[in-house]
Amino acid sequence: MISIHALKNFPNLVTAVAVKNMKMKYKNSALGFVWSLLHPLAYLIIFTIVFSNAFPDIERYSLFALIGLMFWTYFNNTINQMMLSIINNASVLKTIAIPKLLFPFSALAAELFTFLLSFIPFFGLMIFFGLNFSSELLLLIPAVIIFSVFSFGAGLFLCTLNVFFRDIGLLWNTLSPAIFYFTPIAYSSKMIPEKYHLIITLNPLYHYIEFMRIILYQNAVPGIQMWLITIGMALCAALIGLLVYHKLKKNFVSFY
Amino acid sequence: MQSTVIKIENLYVDFYIQNQRINSFKDLIMSFGMVSPFEKKKILKGVSLDIKKGECFALMGKNGSGKSTLLRTLAGIITPSSGAIKVEGRIAPMLSIGAGIELELSGYDNIKLIATLMGMNSKEIKETTTFVEQFSELSKADLNMQVKRYSAGMTARLGFSISVAKTPDILIVDEALSVGDIGFQEKCAHRINEIKKSGCSIIYVSHSLVELKRICTHGACLVDGKIALTGPIDEVAAYYESLFH
Structure with missing residues (x-):
């Protein structure tokens, strides 16, 4: 029984919960938001020291790795926050009639905001690492939207299943470092032997990271095929996530 | 004749709960799909109720008889499996004090x-x-x-x-008055009376019969997910007491 009023009010609700999420995330920490920069930066330093000598073929290695790290961090944080969003707010969902989708959606909104904010210092860093300015950089706006839709779908899917089986959260914690190294973040996909290429292309993140690099690193316009793949995957993920969520949401209440 | 603000007809609510034998993926895989991971538990089994405008309605029943489930279904938090609920006006559910406080x-x-x-x-x-x-x-x-x-x-x-804070059309109170010190408890009771006087209907759950008799005029007693008795508060309270003797 969700009224029209509740739907109209949805943006206000998302803002309120997203702001709360951000306050809670950095509660009692002296550095607060800076932590969301330090995490990818720490990896960047390690990668630059370890890999830039190992992969001398990659020009402007720090820029190359930073692009991958930024989008990976955004994706990983979004999944982590979305996955816990419903079970962490069980007490609210048990007492107030609000659309449950509010919580995963707000988790995404908070992470997207943090990501956009982190773009400001990272943009400076990218210029320092040799980013070239060109009009193609504007394509980043649709690229981030497409990637967010994909993250939302994947996050909602995992979030829904996590209500019933907490194994999903534990499984993600185990798998995410593996996925991190399986995705060409620290290295270039060109280094992977031809025979493994099919496996690599099965990883959706591979396509998104490549997509971002074409725009930010090569200053080029991604080909039509890249657009179709990334948009297609984003829509599929969102559709699957929403379908699974809608099918199972009425049974949530006894599992909080 | 007072108008009806809440009409519940033949309401059924089922929960899916984890099958006791299946608690993780391991158990699920080990059972080779022979056992469903979830089983259905019937909570409300055909509840029908009419609540009139301005009425203060008591809901009684032993622990686990389905009182809170019924209130949550009324508040729109739980989707019923079958049956109909008609609510006229804005419901303010007070299901547990302090829920949502960060x-x-x-x-x-x-x-x-x-x-x-x-x-x-x-x-x-x-x-x-x-x-x-x-x-x-x-x-x-x-x-x-x-x-x-x-x-x-x-x-x-x-x-x-x-x-x-806001005066609703229908107030749902689930054992909420036992908070704070005596002074605050009196204040709460006073506020509930104020809300009642404004013409708002109240559905009240409590185990304190004294409190129920003071506030409510009518009531119902739930036994094992079914309404066992509906009527004037004294009758229902007597019936509820008899369940324990």
């Missing part, structure tokens, strides 16, 4: 957050804040403090004040 946030932040979640606009949130400042007797310094530093009574004062 311990890390300040009292003021919590008022804003919970009021927003309850669907209030910015003007209503301001009114709620003023109301809570007066009603809860918490000082501005208290309200600026993180709720984790509150005593249990202070947290309850905050929670209760937020939920009764």
